[in-house]
Amino acid sequence: MDWLPLLSTLAGAAIGIVATLIADRNRWKREDAKEALRLRxxxxxxxxxxxxxxxxxxxxLAEREHPSDDERAHALREAFRESGMQPRRPRPLGGTRQSSRQDAQAHA
Known part of the structure; x- marks a missing residue:
């Protein structure tokens, strides 16, 4: 029995599989980078x-007259609250850090 044709076929199949895996991985990386850019x-x-x-x-609010500084401060706080802009809380040192995508999704 001649082993050369069998080994050539197996080597060709292995090369094809490896090339396909590399191409798929590169395509996945490109798509992931596009998705991250779009999300950002x-x-x-x-x-x-x-x-x-x-x-x-x-x-x-600045152009409007307010009876007192307390009412002005209350109006400012209310404007921030209604805007949806939330202050960022500092992360604890040594804690786990979320990726940019997870961070953006958590605040979206």
Whole structure:
């Protein structure tokens, strides 16, 4: 029995499988990078929109007369609350850090 044709076939199959796996992995990385970029762009767009609307609201509050400083502070706090802009809490040192995608999804 001649082993050369069998070994050639097996080597060709192995090369084909490895090449397919590498191509799929590269394609997955590209798609993952595109998805991360799209997600980042969505988050930046949402943030910019919120900041713009909040700025307009704060400008309107600044131009308005308020009977007292307490009422002005209350109106400012209420404007921040209604805007959806939440202050970031610092992460504990040594804690687990979320990836940018997980962080963005948690705050979206």
């Amino acid at each position: 762009l969505d988050v930046y767009t949402q943030y910019t929109t919120i900041v713009k609307v909040l700025g307009e609201t704060l400008r309107g």
